Amino acid sequence: MMENKSNIRLTAAEMSSLWTQYINDSLAVCVNTYFLEKSEDPEVRPLIEWTVDTAKENISIMNDIFTKEKFPIPIGFTDQDVNSQAPRLFSDTFVLVYLRQMSSIAMESNAATLGLVTRPDVVAFHKRVLQVGVELQDKTRDLMLKQGTYVKPPTISTPDKVDFVEKQQFLSGFFGKKRTLTSIEITHLFLNIQTNAIGKALMGGFAQIAKSDEVKQFLLKGKKIAQDHIHLFSNFLIKEDLPVPMSWDTAVSDCTTTIFSDKLIMYHVAAMIAAGIGNYGVSLAASPRRDLGYRYASLIPEISLYAEDAANIMINHGWMEEPPQADDREALANK
Structure with missing residues (x-):
């Protein structure tokens, strides 16, 4: 059977x-x-x-x-x-x-x-x-x-032939001549600018409608972090005369009426922060130029601490549902 x-x-x-x-x-x-x-x-x-x-x-x-x-x-x-x-x-x-x-x-x-x-x-x-x-x-x-609103990633010249990396200079980025960005590095920079621009507009809008001052301040802090990260990533593209994705600040109205609960806003932002940390981790692994890799590595702890702030606010207000957990065998044995 x-x-x-x-x-x-x-x-x-x-x-x-x-x-x-x-x-x-x-x-x-x-x-x-x-x-x-x-x-x-x-x-x-x-x-x-x-x-x-x-x-x-x-x-x-x-x-x-x-x-x-x-x-x-x-x-x-x-x-x-x-x-x-x-x-x-x-x-x-x-x-x-x-x-x-x-x-x-x-x-x-x-x-x-x-x-x-x-x-x-x-x-x-x-x-x-x-x-x-x-x-x-x-x-x-x-x-x-x-x-006509789709923003495509930058275009670069098609390679003439297949090449292999011959020198460790390919990895350098802090001193001496830096190589140009690879198509993979450009793609990740573009993606991270784009996602931060969306996050910035979203947090800006949410900050206008949030009830709690604590939540408002958290969102305004996140908006500034997003803007700082956009600036850092954009500089890498600008230095190589590559276009930068547009911002979405003008897409937000002047509405201040409560639309979403603070609980929903905090969960939504926390989920997007988690996705952003994942993006930075993948970008770090895909960016061998040292100055670029170092930049991703330095930003991950910053955004992780911001994610912890989100969790603390949600826990303090009783907004965080607890995921399924393993049995506490020691506690069961002591019953």
Whole structure:
């Protein structure tokens, strides 16, 4: 008799991926329901609506898995965390950029998750999330190209021939003549400028609508960090006459009405900080020029401490849901 693989217990990787995805999708429903209410662009509206519907479908699938496993369903975010009747905070163009950024994060996280999960129903679910992430990436890219708002990475000359590195000078960067940036290094610089520009605009908007002064100050600090990092990365490109991605500061309105709860704002920003740390780690590994590698290495501790500030604020206010944890065997033995 064949074993029913859907009755196998969830692994730690499967629990964590479903738990995280559930909270992320509940946030996506809140944020994009508000965006949909405010959207005026007839080409952007269908993408926002599709995103909301997809997140709701994901939640329904995960609810079924959690119920079957007698796994406590996360609280995540609800209608109480969003005021859809508030005035517009971001332009439709920025919402499109935001959706594209969220689809990139979804693709990265679910591609990694698929290397860890084994139960057929969980594998199928994460394949679905990955596929819709790719679909949203395609939809946003196509519309941005059509509307003339898509910012492409810099172009460089095509190599004449295949070359191999012959001298350690390839790694140098602090003293003497520096080699020019590789296409890989340029790509990571461009990506990190772009993600910081999106984060800066998002935190600037959130700072305007946050209720708690502590949260406002945290967001303003993050906005400054993002601006500093944009400046540092941009200098590397400017020195080689390469273009720098645009900022999105003008995409934020003057709205100060409460739209999202401070709990939702803090979770959202914390998740983006985590993605940023991951980006810096990958960029460090892909950037052999010493001055560039050193810059990434010096920024990771700074952003990690900022992430710790976010966690402390969330814990102090009772906003951080606890992920599934291993049994404390010592505590059980002492009962």
